[in-house]
Every structure is written in C-alpha cells, then in structure tokens.
Amino acid sequence: MSDEAQAPRINIKAEEARRFVTNVLIGNGVPQASAETVARCLVEADLRGVDTHGANRIPSYMKRIRNGVLDPKAVPTVKEITPVVCQVDGHNSFGFLPATLAMEKCIEMAKTYGIGMASIKHSNHYGMAACYALQAVRENMMSLVFTNSSPAMTVWGGREKLMGVSPIAAGAPGGPDSIPFIMDMAPSVAARGKVHRALRRGEKIPTDWALDGEGKNTDDPAKALEGVMLPMGGPKGSALSVWMDVFSGVMSGSAFAGHVVGPFDPSAVSDVGHMFMAIKPDLFVSLDEFKERMDYLYKRVVSAEKAHGVERIFYPGEIEILNQEKREREGIPWTQSEIDALNAEADLVGAPHLIV
Numbered sequence: 001m002s003d004e005a006q007a008p009r010i011n012i013k014a015e016e017a018r019r020f021v022t023n024v025l026i027g028n029g030v031p032q033a034s035a036e037t038v039a040r041c042l043v044e045a046d047l048r049g050v051d052t053h054g055a056n057r058i059p060s061y062m063k064r065i066r067n068g069v070l071d072p073k074a075v076p077t078v079k080e081i082t083p084v085v086c087q088v089d090g091h092n093s094f095g096f097l098p099a100t101l102a103m104e105k106c107i108e109m110a111k112t113y114g115i116g117m118a119s120i121k122h123s124n125h126y127g128m129a130a131c132y133a134l135q136a137v138r139e140n141m142m143s144l145v146f147t148n149s150s151p152a153m154t155v156w157g158g159r160e161k162l163m164g165v166s167p168i169a170a171g172a173p174g175g176p177d178s179i180p181f182i183m184d185m186a187p188s189v190a191a192r193g194k195v196h197r198a199l200r201r202g203e204k205i206p207t208d209w210a211l212d213g214e215g216k217n218t219d220d221p222a223k224a225l226e227g228v229m230l231p232m233g234g235p236k237g238s239a240l241s242v243w244m245d246v247f248s249g250v251m252s253g254s255a256f257a258g259h260v261v262g263p264f265d266p267s268a269v270s271d272v273g274h275m276f277m278a279i280k281p282d283l284f285v286s287l288d289e290f291k292e293r294m295d296y297l298y299k300r301v302v303s304a305e306k307a308h309g310v311e312r313i314f315y316p317g318e319i320e321i322l323n324q325e326k327r328e329r330e331g332i333p334w335t336q337s338e339i340d341a342l343n344a345e346a347d348l349v350g351a352p353h354l355i356v
C-alpha cells in the first residue's frame with residue numbers, strides 16, 4: 001500500500017470539485033467557458049483514477065499564470081487547411097482548450113468526410129490524453145490523440161533527458177455488450193511518481209526503470225531521480241516517444257527535440273504541440289456491424305485463458321471505467337494535504353474553499 005493510500009481520504013463529489021476548480025480559474029483571470037472546460041477535463045482524470053493529472057495540478061498551473069508564461073485569457077483559433085485538415089493555434093492558452101476544440105473540429109470533419117485531422121501548435125500541457133479520445137467516443141468516433149511534452153526520458157542508449165514521457169491515446173466506441181476501447185499510455189517503463197514513492201518508503205526500484213546521473217542502471221530511487229527514466233520496451237518505447245515528437249512537434253510548428261518546457265517549470269512558455277484524428281467507424285462496415293465486432297473483440301480479450309495467478313483480464317480503459325463508476329458514487333478521495341494545497345490557491349484569489 002502506498003503512503004497516500006494509508007493517509008486518511010476525504011471524498012469530494014465530482015460536481016463540487018468542478019465548481020471549486022472553475023472558481024479558482026475564474027479568480028485567476030480565466031473566462032468562465034474556458035474555466036469550465038479545464039475543470040471538466042481535470043475532474044474527469046480524477047474520476048478515472050488518473051490522480052496524477054487531475055485537480056491537484058492546479059497549484060502548478062496557477063504558478064504559470066502568475067509568472068506570465070501561460071495566458072489565462074487566450075482563446076484558441078482554427079484555420080482550415082483542407083476540408084479534412086485544420087490547424088489550431090492555442091495562443092499559449094491552457095492545453096485543454098485547443099485540444100477540446102481540435103477534437104470537436106476533427107469530429108465535425110469526420111462526420112462529413114469520414115476522417116478529420118487537426119494539428120495543434122503553441123499549446124500547453126493538456127492533462128490526461130484519454131479526455132479527447134473519450135470526447136470522440138461520445139460522438140461514436142474512433143480517434144488518435146498524440147502530444148509531445150518536456151524532456152524526462154532518455155532515448156535508447158542515451159543518458160540525457162531528451163524525449164518527453166508523451167502519452168499515446170486511441171479510442172473506439174464499443175457495442176451494447178462491451179465498453180469503448182480507450183488506450184492511454186506513456187512510453188516510459190514506470191511513472192516518475194513511483195520512484196518518488198519508493199524513496200519515501202525506503203524501498204529499492206527495479207533496475208530497468210531509470211539511469212543514475214552517470215548513465216548507469218540503478219535500484220536506488222534517490223540516484224534515479226538525479227538521472228533519467230527509461231523508455232518501455234527499450235528501443236521500442238524510445239521510438240514511440242520520437243514518434244509523438246514528429247507528429248506533434250516537428251509537424252505542427254511547435255517546440256520539439258527536447259525544447260518543450262514542462263508544466264512544473266514556471267520560467268518559460270511551454271509551446272507544446274499535439275496531433276489529433278477522428279475516424280468514422282462505419283467507413284467499411286455498418287455501424288451496427290462495427291459495434292457487434294467490437295463486442296466480440298471485447299469478449300475474446302477479457303475471457304482469454306488467464307496466466308497463473310491472474311484473477312481477471314481487463315480491456316484497455318476498463319480499470320478507469322470501474323474507478324469512475326465508484327468515484328461518481330462515492331466521491332474523489334483526496335488527502336487533507338491535497339485539499340489544503342487547493343484551498344491555499346483559492347485564498348490567493350478570494351475563491352470559496354472546497355466543501356467537504
């Protein structure tokens with residue numbers, strides 16, 4: 001059990017979390033409609049159990065506004081490139097805004113032409129990538145969701161922080177007897193947060209997670225934090241992170257090749273790039289047939305013969321759906337220290353505290 005799991009939790013209803021985040025954002029100069037979009041995306045991550053990308057990001061995001069490196073009032077704009085391709089300029093707004101707008105445009109184009117693609121430039125951290133795949137699934141659309149991000153990982157064979165731990169997401173609607181396919185994964189062996197947790201517990205880490213400051217594999221979490229995270233699957237994870245940079249950074253005109261500034265660094269503009277695609281699922285078979293086939297795929301996956309010691313096989317995105325069902329019912333479990341940090345942000349702008 002993690003340290004966090006041992007700390008007492010206070011369950012906050014999703015609606016209250018959204019209200020709170022919206023008010024703090026408005027207090028920091030974000031227009032109401034934009035604030036509601038950002039709050040919806042952050043709380044969706046919390047609901048799905050992706051706590052690393054939820055409302056607890058508010059303090060670091062607000063610091064970026066206060067330092068003048070993120071424009072709270074910026075409104076993204078769209079330029080049509082071809083009938084099925086558009087370019088969205090985030091104008092250094094919250095990444096959630098150009099990302100949501102871009103997927104909206106992709107869906108619109110795909111409804112008419114079967115496919116829609118958007119390249120997004122001058123954006124910021126957009127949180128949980130699944131947010132935009134879910135946006136497409138709600139409209140019965142398949143999707144690809146790419147982003148680049150600040151350097152945190154080495155390329156295979158290297159020792160310097162160069163590539164981002166840039167998540168790759170994809171989605172497809174399910175049928176009446178299944179759930180949507182939602183894949184959302186970062187290309188590193190393990191999240192850096194797990195290294196922090198091992199350090200707190202005085203535990204060792206597996207030697208394939210990270211390199212120390214001298215480029216050597218280490219089982220010491222403190223040394224790992226001085227070094228770099230390793231890509232999953234060696235050269236394969238490394239290639240996936242370069243892939244995200246080609247499609248999101250090089251292609252869009254945004255920063256790339258290690259020049260994106262991270263969301264926890266309030267010293268400079270991020271200039272993140274993304275690339276989205278929406279695809280109509282019934283281009284080659286009818287929608288009913290597509291959904292029947294998705295049901296069959298789901299059944300085949302979750303009822304596969306289990307390996308020794310495995311109790312249940314999950315479909316991509318299934319654990320997050322189970323988390324969401326529980327948290328919609330019971331609330332989002334935050335620790336007192338997390339609530340205190342959020343309330344401190346509210347105090348800075350005179351917004352109301354979280355009602356617990």
Ligand SMILES: NC(=O)c1ccc[n+]([C@@H]2O[C@H](COP(=O)([O-])OP(=O)(O)OC[C@H]3O[C@@H](n4cnc5c(N)ncnc54)[C@H](O)[C@@H]3O)[C@@H](O)[C@H]2O)c1
Binds near residue numbers: 149165166183187316
């Ligand atoms: N915006 C950014 O720059 C950025 C950067 C890094 C990560 N992130 C976000 O962080 C989040 C976490 O990423 P992650 O790589 O740690 O995700 P993860 O390892 O928790 O999950 C990755 C994928 O594996 C599936 N999965 C997990 N456990 C499973 C199991 N037991 N059986 C079957 N499938 C399973 C999940 O449904 C998911 O599709 C993501 O939402 C990602 O978008 C964002």
